[in-house]
Amino acid sequence: MGAGKTSVARALGLPRVETDADVPIELFEQGEPAFRARETEVVRDVLSRAEPVVIDLGGGAVTTPEVRELLEERATVVWLDVDVDSAWRRVEGSGRPLARNFEDFERLYEERRPIYAEVADVVARDFDDVVLAVAGLHVERGALERLGELVPGDGKAALVSDPNVAGIHGMDAQLALGGRLAETHQLPAGEEAKTLTAVDRLWRELRLDRSGTIVALGGGCTTDAAGFAAATYLRGVAWAPAPTSLVAQVDAAIGGKTGIDLSQGKNLVGAFHWPVRTVIDPALLETLPEPQRLEGMAEVVKTGLLAGEPLWELPDDELVRRCAAFKAAICLRDPEERGGERAILNLGHTFAHALEAAAGYEGVTHGRAVALGLLAALRLSGRDTGVVEEVLRPQPVRVDRERAWEAMKRDKKARGGVPRFVLLGDEGPESGVEVPEEDARRELDRLIA
Ligand SMILES: NC(=O)c1ccc[n+]([C@@H]2O[C@H](COP(=O)([O-])OP(=O)(O)OC[C@H]3O[C@@H](n4cnc5c(N)ncnc54)[C@H](O)[C@@H]3O)[C@@H](O)[C@H]2O)c1
Numbered sequence: 476m477g478a479g480k481t482s483v484a485r486a487l488g489l490p491r492v493e494t495d496a497d498v499p500i501e502l503f504e505q506g507e508p509a510f511r512a513r514e515t516e517v518v519r520d521v522l523s524r525a526e527p528v529v530i531d532l533g534g535g536a537v538t539t540p541e542v543r544e545l546l547e548e549r550a551t552v553v554w555l556d557v558d559v560d561s562a563w564r565r566v567e568g569s570g571r572p573l574a575r576n577f578e579d580f581e582r583l584y585e586e587r588r589p590i591y592a593e594v595a596d597v598v599a600r601d602f603d604d605v606v607l608a609v610a611g612l613h614v615e616r617g618a619l620e621r622l623g624e625l626v627p628g629d630g631k632a633a634l635v636s637d638p639n640v641a642g643i644h645g646m647d648a649q650l651a652l653g654g655r656l657a658e659t660h661q662l663p664a665g666e667e668a669k670t671l672t673a674v675d676r677l678w679r680e681l682r683l684d685r686s687g688t689i690v691a692l693g694g695g696c697t698t699d700a701a702g703f704a705a706a707t708y709l710r711g712v713a714w715a716p717a718p719t720s721l722v723a724q725v726d727a728a729i730g731g732k733t734g735i736d737l738s739q740g741k742n743l744v745g746a747f748h749w750p751v752r753t754v755i756d757p758a759l760l761e762t763l764p765e766p767q768r769l770e771g772m773a774e775v776v777k778t779g780l781l782a783g784e785p786l787w788e789l790p791d792d793e794l795v796r797r798c799a800a801f802k803a804a805i806c807l808r809d810p811e812e813r814g815g816e817r818a819i820l821n822l823g824h825t826f827a828h829a830l831e832a833a834a835g836y837e838g839v840t841h842g843r844a845v846a847l848g849l850l851a852a853l854r855l856s857g858r859d860t861g862v863v864e865e866v867l868r869p870q871p872v873r874v875d876r877e878r879a880w881e882a883m884k885r886d887k888k889a890r891g892g893v894p895r896f897v898l899l900g901d902e903g904p905e906s907g908v909e910v911p912e913e914d915a916r917r918e919l920d921r922l923i924a
């Protein structure tokens with residue numbers, strides 16, 4: 476009661492069922508047992524549906540043992556833990572039977588806390604925690620050590636990493652998986668992992684049956700390729716990324732996109748395949764080389780600009796948690812990139828892709844290209860570029876101007892040759908904004924040395 480469930484459900488974009496709505500409060504006049512019995516019926520009914528919904532449980536529902544059993548079987552229970560004063564402020568004067576005076580309310584609050592602690596799968600302090608829980612993301616310093624318990628089920632696990640990551644964190648992951656670890660595999664380091672040759676080898680090495688889970692330990696290249704192998708091997712097996720690079724923790728391992736490259740371009744073959752759990756341990760970033768960190772910071776700055784908050788200033792644990800939740804919320808609302816909302820994540824990327832293509836994907840990293848792309852997007856939005864300059868220090872790249880311009884017009888988001896952009900408007904990010912050709916060309920030129 477009073478924890479802000481209404482706004483949480485709305486923001487998740489899933490259908491929401493409020494059990495209270497079907498349980499007339501007047502039943503309380505006949506005594507609490509009558510009310511709880513009806514409530515239990517409603518919960519049973521809702522939980523028997525096949526499609527995912529957000530169930531907004533009344534605060535007392537879990538005092539009924541039968542409801543607790545149903546939840547245990549059929550739901551992920553998120554406890555929105557707010558202190559008693561904040562909770563009271565929200566329900567005070569609502570006329571609810573159990574919120575008529577502070578003393579009784581406080582007693583009830585204390586009585587129920589242990590029950591909440593027992594039924595909760597996840598304790599959430601804020602909206603981002605709820606999003607992470609619903610998206611199946613677990614963000615916690617030291618999470619790698621608990622990999623075995625965090626990956627759902629008790630079936631066999633195949634651990635996939637690359638030689639660098641295997642050498643640094645592989646042993647910890649193996650120990651954490653314990654008896655579930657059935658096999659280990661390595662993909663080549665870097666973009667080489669995202670080739671049919673590498674995935675073909677992995678497909679053939681895998682021994683898991685359909686009850687197994689692929690655990691992908693590594694950067695975005697490992698998670699993209701291993702996730703794609705999971706989407707396709709035996710027509711799809713469960714997978715759980717444990718991302719180790721900043722790019723992967725805030726971007727690649729979130730949202731269910733998996734894939735490999737073709738010689739014609741990056742990420743041209745793939746599948747949407749949502750992980751059963753994503754285990755994010757920000758402590759792993761401590762071994763990440765500085766240039767790789769900067770790659771990830773480009774996406775962090777992008778996320779902060781989209782969210783309208785300086786997320787890049789936060790310490791690692793919080794920075795990763797907030798950025799991961801931001802992307803996850805958008806992907807939950809638009810899981811297969813159909814509605815268009817997911818397109819805003821491409822802020823700065825139309826320019827970036829053009830620069831990368833003009834460089835033939837050699838010598839210009841994605842992060843550096845995104846940093847430059849953000850400059851252009853901010854300039855076209857009439858915004859200050861100070862943040863990007865300070866945090867990412869982008870330097871113009873030496874590529875062929877004509878080639879970059881041609882690539883931008885060919886961009887898959889361009890319609891009829893007119894490039895469209897994500898820009899920051901007064902009301903927030905907007906995608907599909909058409910920009911006069913000469914303005915787009917001018918901003919692209921400014922990024923080239
Ligand atoms: N699927 C998506 O939605 C999505 C989103 C963004 C990016 N991506 C993909 O991600 C890829 C880039 O990911 P990346 O930048 O992580 O590259 P990467 O996987 O090649 O990792 C970068 C390098 O860092 C090393 N490394 C990773 N973690 C480390 C650690 N903790 N300590 C020491 N070294 C470590 C790796 O071995 C590698 O050499 C691209 O292919 C891109 O297309 C996918």
Ligand SMILES: [Zn+2]
Nearest residue numbers: 774824841845
């Ligand atoms: Zn990117």
